[in-house]
Amino acid sequence: MRFSNFILKNVRRRPLRSILTVIAVALGVGAVVSLVGIATGFKQSFMNLYGEVGIDLLVIKGRVGRQLESGIPESMNDRILAIPGVVSAIPGVGDVISFPDDDLYMVVVNGWVPESEVFDHLTLLDGRFITKQDHRKLNLGTVLANNLDKKVGDTLEVYDGELFEIVGIFDSFSVLESGAMVMPMHELQPLIGREEQVLGISVITEDGSDAALVKRIREDIEALEKGIVARPAREHIDGLTEIQLASSMAWLTSAIALVIGGVGVMNTMIMSVQERTREIGVLRAIGWRRSRVVKMILAEAMVLGIVGAAVGIGGAIALVRLLTKLPAVSGLIEGDIPLYVVGYGVLLALLVGLVGGLFPALIASRMTPTAALRQE
Known part of the structure; x- marks a missing residue:
């Protein structure tokens, strides 16, 4: 044998x-x-998301345990844009909410600047994307829309007494975005007590593969204000407490x-x-x-x-x-x-x-x- x-x-x-x-x-x-x-x-x-959008640096408040608890002045955005070598600076805010009646307890609410390049990687399935003139309008990711059984034209109570009209349904290669919603940044800020503040600013440089350029821009950003840090996407994600x-x-x-x-x-x-x-x-x-x-x-x-x-x-x-x-x-x-x-x-x-x-x-x-x- x-x-x-x-x-x-x-x-x-x-x-x-x-x-x-x-x-x-x-x-x-x-x-x-x-x-x-x-x-x-x-x-x-997260890595794929930042890579697809082409984010080179993320500007956030330093020494903060949870990202959603941080905040930097919105005015930093224009100061960053003025730095040589910076192509785009995209501010944003966010929150996590629940819809207990639908068994949803970790729904991400993104506050983005309408008509900015941050929408370019999304695929619109129905309706339209939010615009700068919109008031109480939002977009839903296709996964979230299905979970909530919502369609374009429906209303959604995002916060107590705060109704928003759904004007578009989108899809994304990232399940994190497909399961989230997007509303104008200036409307989300007062709802979460972040007037004139953002959670972070995504920076796109002229050449993200140029290590010397990215390092110089990083140093220039951190010199703008004490307590502000600019990190490459991978370093930022690796450092997230969650x-x-x-x-x-x-x-x-x-x-x-x-x-x-x-x-x-x-x-x-x-x-x-x-x-x-x-x-x-x-x-x-x-x-x-x-x-x-x-x-x-x-x-x-x-x-x-x-x-x-x-x-x-x-x-x-x-x-x-x-x-x-x-x-x-x-x-x-x-x-x-x-x-x-x-x-x-x-x-x-x-x-x-x-x-x-x-x-x-x-x-x-x-x-x-x-x-x-x-x-x-």
Whole structure:
């Protein structure tokens, strides 16, 4: 019998125990792939968004824990535009609101300057985009419009007693925008107590690939007023407290699940070694070396890990895609999990199998033929 077939036969000999072990590993791997995949996808959505618009620098208030709690003078926009090398400066404000009756609790409200280039990457599906002359008008992303069951011409109570007419439905490559709404910046500012203030200013330079130019503009912007920082998009996103917290919690939760999976593999393999003491003794008696016994036990553990990885990854992909169908989160998460996160899951499953099988393998390898046969 080939060694590989011998390994598979051993795994199948105790199907219930093997299935329970696979489930334990699958839960750990599934937690990694789903939770880390969602956190990573959320971060990547921001990166793609800024990259598509061509934003080179983001001007914000420094040393602020949450971006929505920051604020810089709106007048900074004209001062930034006056800096040589700056092509465009786009101010903006934002807020997060809820629609409990529709099971929506994290709806982003964007306050943008109408008729500016920030709308260029959006695809208008129905109606029109908001204009500078509009009053109490807004645009809805297609995902949010579907979740709210709204169409062009309908009204929406964004804040208590504040009704807005929907004049356009748009789509975006980013689910974060498709699940959001856009209203004129000057109308959102008083509603959130930000008169003459903006949360940030997006800066487009003459040549974003010119590191020296971007660095010089960055220094000029930060010299305009104390406490103002200008960061490249990636640096800004990496520093967001919300993203850091989501990523940390995802890995922490996954680590706990992986430990449980590892303990499950170790328990299964220890029980297997104890039940197969005579068998291992016979193998040693017919000439199997200790290293071969170790390879056998580790291989069995790795098989359980690989099968658990396959089940866990499949379940994670199905779970994330199911979540995108739920109104509460459909406008916040992508349906696709990055391929490298799937790779993390496979590697961690192999590691769980290796670690979980190492101790039982060492126990098995130390058995002498006479002692093993005498125990039976």
